[in-house]
Amino acid sequence: MTASVSAAHLDARDPLAFARVLFDLPSDVIYLDGNSLGARPVVAAPALADAVERQWGHDLIRSWNENGWWTLPGRVGDRIGVLVGAAEGQVICGDSTSIQLFQALVAAARLVPDRTGLITDGANFPTDQYVADSVGRLLGLEVTRVSPPDVPARLDERTAVVSLSVVDYRTGELWDVEMITRAVHAAGAVMVWDLSHAAGVLPIDLDNLSADFAVGCGYKYLNGGPGAPAWIYVPFRHQAAADLPLIGWHGHAAPFDLEPNYTPAPGIDRARIGTPPVLSMLALEAALAVWQQVELADVRAKSLALTGRVIEIADEIDCVEVVTPRAQARRGSQVSLRMTYAYETCQALIARGVIGDFRAPDLLRLGFAPLYLSFQDVDEAMAQLTEIRDRETYLDPRFARAVGGAVT
Numbered sequence: 001m002t003a004s005v006s007a008a009h010l011d012a013r014d015p016l017a018f019a020r021v022l023f024d025l026p027s028d029v030i031y032l033d034g035n036s037l038g039a040r041p042v043v044a045a046p047a048l049a050d051a052v053e054r055q056w057g058h059d060l061i062r063s064w065n066e067n068g069w070w071t072l073p074g075r076v077g078d079r080i081g082v083l084v085g086a087a088e089g090q091v092i093c094g095d096s097t098s099i100q101l102f103q104a105l106v107a108a109a110r111l112v113p114d115r116t117g118l119i120t121d122g123a124n125f126p127t128d129q130y131v132a133d134s135v136g137r138l139l140g141l142e143v144t145r146v147s148p149p150d151v152p153a154r155l156d157e158r159t160a161v162v163s164l165s166v167v168d169y170r171t172g173e174l175w176d177v178e179m180i181t182r183a184v185h186a187a188g189a190v191m192v193w194d195l196s197h198a199a200g201v202l203p204i205d206l207d208n209l210s211a212d213f214a215v216g217c218g219y220k221y222l223n224g225g226p227g228a229p230a231w232i233y234v235p236f237r238h239q240a241a242a243d244l245p246l247i248g249w250h251g252h253a254a255p256f257d258l259e260p261n262y263t264p265a266p267g268i269d270r271a272r273i274g275t276p277p278v279l280s281m282l283a284l285e286a287a288l289a290v291w292q293q294v295e296l297a298d299v300r301a302k303s304l305a306l307t308g309r310v311i312e313i314a315d316e317i318d319c320v321e322v323v324t325p326r327a328q329a330r331r332g333s334q335v336s337l338r339m340t341y342a343y344e345t346c347q348a349l350i351a352r353g354v355i356g357d358f359r360a361p362d363l364l365r366l367g368f369a370p371l372y373l374s375f376q377d378v379d380e381a382m383a384q385l386t387e388i389r390d391r392e393t394y395l396d397p398r399f400a401r402a403v404g405g406a407v408t
C-alpha cells in the first residue's frame, strides 16, 4: 500500500466521519456499491415502522391529510431540489427513473414540435437508450447515439432533444454539463439530464445551468432504499407549457372534483401522476434528513479524495487498468478498473466482505459513498484487491461465473 498520507490521518481530519453512525452497515462489510443501492440510514427503519403501524395501521385514510401524505411528493421533491440546485417548486418525487425519463423526453420534444432529432449516448444506461428509442418511435423522431463530448458538433436545426447522463455509469466519467447544455441551447434544442449517478454526491446547479428537464433515482446516493421513488425537475420557465405524456388525477388542477377531463395543476404539481408509493417515499424522506447535517461540498471533496486514493493504489496492481478519468473535474464518485477475470475478481472480493460490482465485459466497478466510507475502508478494500490479483485467487472455481447465471 503506497498511498502517501496515512488513512488514519485522513480519517481523523474527515469532517464527515461523524456520518458513518447514521447508517446501518454490517461490521464485516466494506460497502463499495452505494452508487447502485445506497446503504440503509438508521432513521429508515423507525420511519417505516411509524408509517406502517401508526400512519397506515391506526390513522388509515386520514393520513393523506393528517400525516401529510398528499403533499409528500412535493415535499420530498423540494428536499432533493436542494441537492441539485433547484429552487423550491420545481422537483416532484415519484415513480421510477425510467418513467420520469419518458415524461421528460416526450415533454421536451413537444416544446420543439417542428424538429425531428433525438440524441442520446450509445454508452448511456440501457433504460435511457430504450426510452429514447421508444419516444423516437412514438413521436417520429430520428434517434442518434453520440458520445457526450461529440454532441456539440452533431447538433443542427433538426435536433429537438439531447438526453444524457451526467456521469457515465460504467466508467464513472463526469461530463462537462455546462459546455454541453450551452451548446444544446445555442442550437435551439432542449436538454434532458439524468442525474442518477450525481445527485447527492456531487454539486449540480440545475437552475444556474438552465437545464430544461432532469431526472434521477432515489436509491443510489440518496439512500432511499430498494425501489425508492425517482424524481423529475421541470423548471419554472417550462412548467406552464410542459405537456407531460403520463397524466393522472394527482396532477389535476382539482383532483377531488373528479372531472372527466384533464386540466393540469399549476406549477410542478402537474408532474404528479397517480397515487405515489407512500411507504417508499416516507423512507426516502427520512433518508434525506442526513443532509441537514452535511454539506455537499464536503461530500464532493471527500469523494474526490477517496477515488483519487483508489486510483493511486490501483495503478500499482499488475494488469489492472484504471478507466475512470484522473482529472478531478471529469470524475464522478466511482472508480472502474478494467481487468481480465473482472467477474471472478468481484466475486472473490465479495467473499472477503468487499462489495463492489461487475459490469460486462471486463469492468470491476467500485462506488464510493463518502457519508459512510472511511479512508481506512478504502485501504483495506484495495489491500484485498491487490492480494486477490497478485495471488490469482480469482481463478478459484468458487468464483467462476455460472453459465447463464445472474450477474449481481
Ligand SMILES: Cc1ncc(COP(=O)(O)O)c(C=O)c1O
Pocket (backbone or CB within 6 Å): 036, 096, 097, 098, 099, 125, 127, 128, 165, 169, 194, 196, 197, 217, 230
Ligand atoms: C443513469 C441511470 N438511469 C436510470 C437507471 C435506472 O432506472 P430505474 O430506476 O427506472 O430502474 C439507472 C440505474 O442504475 C441509471 O444508472
